[in-house]
Amino acid sequence: MNDQQLLRYSRQIMLPEVGIEGQEALLGSTMLLIGMGGLGAPAALYLAAAGVGHLIIADFDTVELSNLQRQVIHYTNDIGRLKVDSAKETMQAINPTIKITCVSDLDEGNLSKWVGLSDIVLDGTDNFETRFKINQACVALKKPLVSAAVIRLEGQLSVFKGYEANQPCYQCLYPKEGTDNNNCTDNGILAPVAGMLGTMQALQAIKVALNLGEQLVGKLMIIDALDCSFRTVTISKDANCPVCQ
Ligand SMILES: [Zn+2]
Known part of the structure; x- marks a missing residue:
């Protein structure tokens, strides 16, 4: 790291949990963010x-006008542009020293090619299919999957390492049959709830990249923003899972 980088990341480096070594590990890592919407927008800003x-x-x-209420990486002038182009521009304005691939x-x-190039995958998409x-590719290529979902005033967050012997994958949590797409287009969403889940993602x-603290592997955090409640439940590996067994 040069002096500019040491200064840029100084508030992170001074944390004993990160330090120079941790910052160098972050600088050396590649993350794939799928979806530049309500979750991907804040996640991309913070990771950049x-x-x-x-x-x-x-x-x-x-980018559409109705996106701007929560997809904070895009601006009014970006309407009509590809979300990846708009997002890259904002990210590079914050941090021109990192590499961004659209x-x-x-x-x-x-999908396998891009997952294979990444150390960690963040899923910010809004449909089960x-x-x-994404889950299948992450299990096959042994990549940690940081998954978040938001709707109305509710959110869910988990990290899946389904390629490990006793760890569930996303498919273990949602058996394929009987899953309806519940997205914000049909149900609405309160803007800061997306921000909260995207930044938590x-x-x-x-934390997964630096192997820090509680990583929510095999656990599902369920957030109710109306009640201001956070609870965590354990997810079990499905013995009949077609993906991770
Ligand atoms: Zn599974």
């Missing part, structure tokens, strides 16, 4: 600011 050396951001969509054509054909595919990704 915190100095994750290479961020791969994936989204096929363009992917606007993520699909089944190239995509989430199941970034926090868990950093």
Whole structure:
């Protein structure tokens, strides 16, 4: 690290849990963020600011007026632009020293390639079909999956290491049958709830990268913003899971 980097990350480096070694580990890591929406936007801002050396951001969509209420990485002038281009510009304005790769054509054909290039994957998508595919790739390629979901005034957060013998994967939590897509387009969402879950997702990704504290592996945190309650339940590996068994 040069003097500018030491200064930029000084408030993190002074934490005994991070230090120079931890900051260098972050600078040396690659994270894949899928979805530059309500979750991906705050997660990307914080991971860029915190100095994750290479961020791969994936989204096929363009910025719409109704996104701006919660997708805080995009600005009014960005309406109509690809979300990945808009997000990259904001991230580089905060931190021009990291590498950002934009992917606007993520699909089944190239998902494994991008997951394979990453140390950690953050899922900020809003439909089960995509989430199941991301989970499959993460289990197959042995990559930790930091998963978050938000709707209305509720959120969920977990880290999956389904490739480990006793750890569940995302599919263990949601058996394929009977899952309806519950997204904010149909149900609404209060803006700071997305911000809270997206930043918590970034926090868990950093903790996994640095092997710090409680990482929520095999656990699901359920947040009710209306009650201001946080509770954590244990998730079991499904003995019949088609993905991780
Ligand atoms: Zn499983």
